[in-house]
Amino acid sequence: MSNAGIQDGDLLVVDRSLNPHPGHIVIAVLDGAFTLKRLALKNETLYLEADHPNYPPIELWQYEDVQIWGVAVHSIHHLNSIATSK
Amino acid sequence: MTQAMALIDGNNFYAACEQNLNPSLSGRPVVVLSNNDGCIVARSPEARGLGISMGQPYFKVRHELKRLGVVVCSSNYALYGDMSHRLMSLLEKHCEQLEVYSIDEAFAQIHRPHDWDLRPWARQLRALIHQNIGLPIAIGIGSSKVQAKLANHIAKTISIHAGVFDLDITKNQDFWLKTIEIENVWGIGRQMARWCRMKGINTAQQLRDMPSNELHAKFGVRGIRLQNELRGKICLPLKMMPPPKQQTCVSRSFSRPVTSLKELHQVVSSHVIRASEKLRKQKQRAGAITVFTRTSPFSKPFYKQSATTQLNIPSNDTSVLLKASLGLTKQIFQPYHLLIKAGVLMQKLQSTDHLQSSLLDPYNSEDRQRRERLMKTIDKLNEHYGNGTMSWAAGALKQGWEMRHERMSSAMTTQTTRIPIVHS
Numbered sequence: 001m002s003n004a005g006i007q008d009g010d011l012l013v014v015d016r017s018l019n020p021h022p023g024h025i026v027i028a029v030l031d032g033a034f035t036l037k038r039l040a041l042k043n044e045t046l047y048l049e050a051d052h053p054n055y056p057p058i059e060l061w062q063y064e065d066v067q068i069w070g071v072a073v074h075s076i077h078h079l080n081s082i083a084t085s086k
Numbered sequence: 087m088t089q090a091m092a093l094i095d096g097n098n099f100y101a102a103c104e105q106n107l108n109p110s111l112s113g114r115p116v117v118v119l120s121n122n123d124g125c126i127v128a129r130s131p132e133a134r135g136l137g138i139s140m141g142q143p144y145f146k147v148r149h150e151l152k153r154l155g156v157v158v159c160s161s162n163y164a165l166y167g168d169m170s171h172r173l174m175s176l177l178e179k180h181c182e183q184l185e186v187y188s189i190d191e192a193f194a195q196i197h198r199p200h201d202w203d204l205r206p207w208a209r210q211l212r213a214l215i216h217q218n219i220g221l222p223i224a225i226g227i228g229s230s231k232v233q234a235k236l237a238n239h240i241a242k243t244i245s246i247h248a249g250v251f252d253l254d255i256t257k258n259q260d261f262w263l264k265t266i267e268i269e270n271v272w273g274i275g276r277q278m279a280r281w282c283r284m285k286g287i288n289t290a291q292q293l294r295d296m297p298s299n300e301l302h303a304k305f306g307v308r309g310i311r312l313q314n315e316l317r318g319k320i321c322l323p324l325k326m327m328p329p330p331k332q333q334t335c336v337s338r339s340f341s342r343p344v345t346s347l348k349e350l351h352q353v354v355s356s357h358v359i360r361a362s363e364k365l366r367k368q369k370q371r372a373g374a375i376t377v378f379t380r381t382s383p384f385s386k387p388f389y390k391q392s393a394t395t396q397l398n399i400p401s402n403d404t405s406v407l408l409k410a411s412l413g414l415t416k417q418i419f420q421p422y423h424l425l426i427k428a429g430v431l432m433q434k435l436q437s438t439d440h441l442q443s444s445l446l447d448p449y450n451s452e453d454r455q456r457r458e459r460l461m462k463t464i465d466k467l468n469e470h471y472g473n474g475t476m477s478w479a480a481g482a483l484k485q486g487w488e489m490r491h492e493r494m495s496s497a498m499t500t501q502t503t504r505i506p507i508v509h510s
Contacts, residue, residue: 001510012508017218027508032110036510051510065113069220 001025001036001051006075012036013074020068022046029067030058036072090204090227090254091320092194093234094177094211097222097242097249099190100128103169104159106220107498107506115156119144122339123160123492160491168499172219180211185324193231195324208250227252229318235272236263236290254318263291263316273312273322278305290316330437331368336361337378337429344425347416350379354415355408356481357430362404363468365432366461371400373434375407377414382426389425391418400436403457404464407432408480 004025006012012027020026022041027034028048037048040057047057048066060066096102100118105111115133117126125143136154138147144158151158170189178184181194198204208225215223226238233253240262241251253259269279271290281304287293294316301309311321336357344350354377365372374397380390393414401407411430467476496504 006510011502011505016220017214029109029112032112034109034506034508036508067109069109 001038003051004038004075006036006072007077009078011076011078012072013076014070015073016070018071018073020071025072027069027072029069030063034069039068088198088202089229089320090196090198090252091230091234091324092181092196092204092208092225092227093187093231093238094181094192094194094223094225095238096173096190097224098128098130098134099170099221100161100166101130101133101159102221103166104157104162104495105130106169107165108495111157115154116159117151117156118159118161119493121161121491122341124339127161158493160494162491162494162497164497164500165495168497169219169221172499173215173221173223176215176218177211180214183324183326185326193234193324203252203255205250205252205255208252209248212249222249224249225251227254229254230315230320231322232272232312232315233318236266236270239266239270260291263294264289266290268293271312271316273315278309278312331370331435332433333435334361334364334368334370334372334432335429336364337427339427340425343381344428345421345423347419347421350419350425350428351412351415352481353428354379354411354430355478357428358407358411359404359478359481361430361432362402362407362461363465365402365435366465368435369438370435371402371438372407372432373397373400373436374432375410375414376431376433377411377418377428378431379418379425379428381423385424387423389420389423391420393417394433396434400434402438403461404478405457408478 006025014027018024020039022039024039026037026039026048028037029035030048035048037050037058040047040049046060048060049057058066101116104116104118105114111130113132114130115136115138116130117133117138118128119125120127123144125141126138126147127140129138129140133156136156138151138154138156166189173190174184174186174192177192177194181192181196183195185193187193196204196207199207204227208227212223212225215221224238224242226234226236226241227250228234228237237251237253240253241247241249244251253262256262266289268274268282268288268290271279271293274282274293282288282293285296285300287296294313296313298310298313301313305312314321338353338357340353344353358375374394376392376394378390378392381388395410395414397406397410464476468474498504498506
């Protein structure tokens, strides 16, 4: 999610005690997997938006068991590629 | 103002920990196995719904579990311990006084508000814990620990209470106490339960209302305490500081039988290394050490043996304790037995704050301080770089008899290299 300043391989700090609001970068659980999205509110509808244009926004109400697991509050970026690739 | 007692505990704690950090497991039946993948010690509600019962040996139900599509996890105590720590520190913030009772249970003392109703507080706490760490908890409230425990049982088993039940605010307390079988009353031993049944005392309500002198005559102050607690009088107050440990035990079953003295030495040594570490963490020294081993209870002939030695000077120095255990292991070993379990018991523990010096002490005080610094350094290295970074060769480098934990999840919350990955 580079438009949120998050690069591949970054370390995220997630605060589960925050209530998610539109504009937050959130960790959601969709189809049994963690996914990183931006929570958005358009025309009174909540969406989960991906960074990539290939992935259309997900309307929350269409999913029965989508769960907002936590709100990402910081991203720690590795300064060299060695650290990123471990 | 009136004080109330609450018992707060995690529902299916181990299974919930596994599901919480691995979303692919949520909504699926999950069971957690005991050490060495022995038997089932936790079930998710989904697994419970399939009729899988607690305590069943894994090898007996293995195929059935597979057929039912149940996810099987080895126990991951690094994960459960960390989740427990998070749970307890949150509870400490939201309860006036807290006694951590076990890995997933705590007693709390709270003041009742003016309208007497603690349920809003309990519901809020439950929601908070769920949001912050993702674990479901149940809260039972009463006037005493025994009552709180009963209320917790009701909160958990009757779903309309949604995990919260207050025995003191309910109008039909007798009705609820009648639903509790005598064996489910907290603190009642098997012996007392049997005696009650024989006298026709079958429920918590009957125990509460029976003549106290009969209980006193048979069980003394213990029986009276239990009855008073059931009546709502506090006889078992909150223990804020855990009492210092009387003894420390490290024991494990092996993944395969051990038959040679050499291997038994290695096993016992690795337990001694672990137990000494524990002693140093507890700031205690051992005055005596026991080593024990046994075969499987099903094997014929059955063999078990133990040996104890007193230490002239109490110690928590791994080298000293290893030396002491060496002779003990020789004493308990007998060839031609398939040993499947061994352990060490550190006894006569005393605090490191005071040490009686002895003429027999082989170390002078300078030596002693150097040894202590060495232990501290080793502990620090192991803490920082992972267990076993630095150890004693006696514990063996390759441990073929290590515990079985074939299906263990990773230490997701305690090791930076194991943090879960999220895709965007």
